[in-house]
Amino acid sequence: MRKTEVNPDNYTFACVLRACMEKSDSRGLRVVHGGVVVSGLEPDMTTSSALVNAYAKLGQVEEACNVFNKIAQPDLVLCNSMVTAYGHGGFWDKSLEMFREMLKMGIHIDGYTLVGLLSGFADPSLLEICQGIHGLCLKAGFDYNGYVGSSLVSMYSRCGCLYSGYRVFSSLSQVDLVIWSSLITGFSQSRDYEMAMLLFKEMNMKGVKGDAILTASVLAACAKFVVVQPGKEIHGYVFRHGLVLNVMVTSALIDMYSKCGFAHLGLRVFETASEKSVVVYNSVITGLGSHGLASQAFGIFEEMLFKRLIPDQCTFSALLNTCSHAELVKEGCDLFKRMEVEFGIAARTEHYVYMVKLLGMAGELGKAYDLIQKMPNPPDSGVLGALLSCCVVHGNLELGKIVSSQLSQLEPEKTAYGVMLSNICANDGKWDDVRKLRDDMVGIGLKKSPGLSRVGDGNVPYSNCNRDI
DNA sequence: ATAGGGTTAG
Numbered sequence: 001m002r003k004t005e006v007n008p009d010n011y012t013f014a015c016v017l018r019a020c021m022e023k024s025d026s027r028g029l030r031v032v033h034g035g036v037v038v039s040g041l042e043p044d045m046t047t048s049s050a051l052v053n054a055y056a057k058l059g060q061v062e063e064a065c066n067v068f069n070k071i072a073q074p075d076l077v078l079c080n081s082m083v084t085a086y087g088h089g090g091f092w093d094k095s096l097e098m099f100r101e102m103l104k105m106g107i108h109i110d111g112y113t114l115v116g117l118l119s120g121f122a123d124p125s126l127l128e129i130c131q132g133i134h135g136l137c138l139k140a141g142f143d144y145n146g147y148v149g150s151s152l153v154s155m156y157s158r159c160g161c162l163y164s165g166y167r168v169f170s171s172l173s174q175v176d177l178v179i180w181s182s183l184i185t186g187f188s189q190s191r192d193y194e195m196a197m198l199l200f201k202e203m204n205m206k207g208v209k210g211d212a213i214l215t216a217s218v219l220a221a222c223a224k225f226v227v228v229q230p231g232k233e234i235h236g237y238v239f240r241h242g243l244v245l246n247v248m249v250t251s252a253l254i255d256m257y258s259k260c261g262f263a264h265l266g267l268r269v270f271e272t273a274s275e276k277s278v279v280v281y282n283s284v285i286t287g288l289g290s291h292g293l294a295s296q297a298f299g300i301f302e303e304m305l306f307k308r309l310i311p312d313q314c315t316f317s318a319l320l321n322t323c324s325h326a327e328l329v330k331e332g333c334d335l336f337k338r339m340e341v342e343f344g345i346a347a348r349t350e351h352y353v354y355m356v357k358l359l360g361m362a363g364e365l366g367k368a369y370d371l372i373q374k375m376p377n378p379p380d381s382g383v384l385g386a387l388l389s390c391c392v393v394h395g396n397l398e399l400g401k402i403v404s405s406q407l408s409q410l411e412p413e414k415t416a417y418g419v420m421l422s423n424i425c426a427n428d429g430k431w432d433d434v435r436k437l438r439d440d441m442v443g444i445g446l447k448k449s450p451g452l453s454r455v456g457d458g459n460v461p462y463s464n465c466n467r468d469i
Numbered sequence: 470a471t472a473g474g475g476t477t478a479g
Contacts (some may be wrong), residue, residue, distance in 0.1 A: 149475040181474035216476045248476040317478040353479045
């Protein structure tokens with residue numbers, strides 16, 4: 001088009017911007033934005049709206065805001081885009097402010113406005129505001145709107161109030177797949193796995209067929225709760241409903257089998273899959289690695305490189321996890337270096353956790369401590385906690401004291417760290433030190449609540465189960 | 470030209 005006489009107009013740019021958004025192409029987005037600026041076209045609602053959406057989707061809310069501010073009299077669609085941009089960025093307060101601004105300007109809100117606004121609320125502390133918005137949805141007559149309905153259901157589940165979500169669900173006159181999906185996913189994410197499975201069955205009985213997103217989500221619930229039987233049934237469901245080719249379903253299946261202890265079944269799903277994404281590879285590497293099958297996991301990584309797939313941070317999490325399970329210290333250190341040098345991926349907190357576990361469990365506590373000192377950001381409780389457990393395993397009281405004092409500064413009310421430290425003394429028979437440490441905890445008003453574990457009997461699924469048993 | 474549910478990672 002650029003090589004012909006035909007010039008792009010605002011709508012052309014909006015279409016191309018949408019493509020950049022769908023492809024998550026930040027560079028392309030900047031280039032097209034540049035094209036809009038130099039095209040000589042007046043900044044208009046259509047392109048601005050597309051720009052706001054694209055920047056927000058790629059996490060650049062500030063840039064979205066800049067675009068928005070250049071328009072003197074934004075219309076409904078442009079305002080909706082901005083409300084949604086703030087909502088998706090997690091800036092619920094700014095989203096709400098924008099919403100109020102719209103009302104002040106006399107703009108009549110619609111379903112898009114409410115969906116955008118609702119998407120920003122994700123914390124139990126915001127429940128009252130959420131209820132207010134819910135009230136507004138009812139008063140403005142949007143209770144028939146399926147988009148608003150599903151947003152309300154997932155908003156309530158994000159705020160930890162799932163039974164309010166269930167009431168919204170029950171009040172809807174038309175229930176489609178996405179609304180079912182919001183509800184079922186909500187229950188499985190709130191750890192109410194049994195309810196999630198029950199609703200999934202009920203949905204199927206009503207003749208609604210699950211799609212890839214919902215099926216992957218239900219499989220994730222099976223993985224989280226370590227129940228292979230329903231997982232297998234859903235594997236059959238996947239075949240019957242033609243979902244085998246979907247990479248999301250494939251990775252969820254691999255993960256489900258691996259988490260339930262059947263790494264070989266996960267591997268079989270992997271081998272028979274025709275479509276394989278980076279996530280599919282990551283899932284199978286994680287599964288094999290967690291079962292100590294390091295050489296197979298490395299083999300799959302090689303295959304991935306051979307197929308010219310680009311490994312991501314998660315791939316290296318999986319690989320480092322593999323090394324720590326198989327006590328492969330040298331391989332782990334090499335991979336940690338390769339990740340940055342060869343693949344340009346900066347080490348994140350979880351990568352440091354794996355490295356600490358790898359070095360620490362091998363008895364290289366000094367090296368683990370040195371590595372932590374070199375972290376770009378100060379270590380959080382996850383990294384330090386990993387190091388403290390290694391101190392317990394190797395009976396290193398000296399380092400254990402240093403680490404646990406750093407931990408108690410980060411999380412003063414957590415009692416487990418003091419107990420771990422006292423266990424080092426107990427293993428060494430130093431009962432006077434044990435008593436002193438325990439007395440100190442009581443002295444500052446800390447009380448260790450006893451641990452509780454529950455085991456399923458093989459037929460009855462675990463409820464509230466602890467996977468470490 | 471704008472909406473809703475989302476697989477892998479401590």
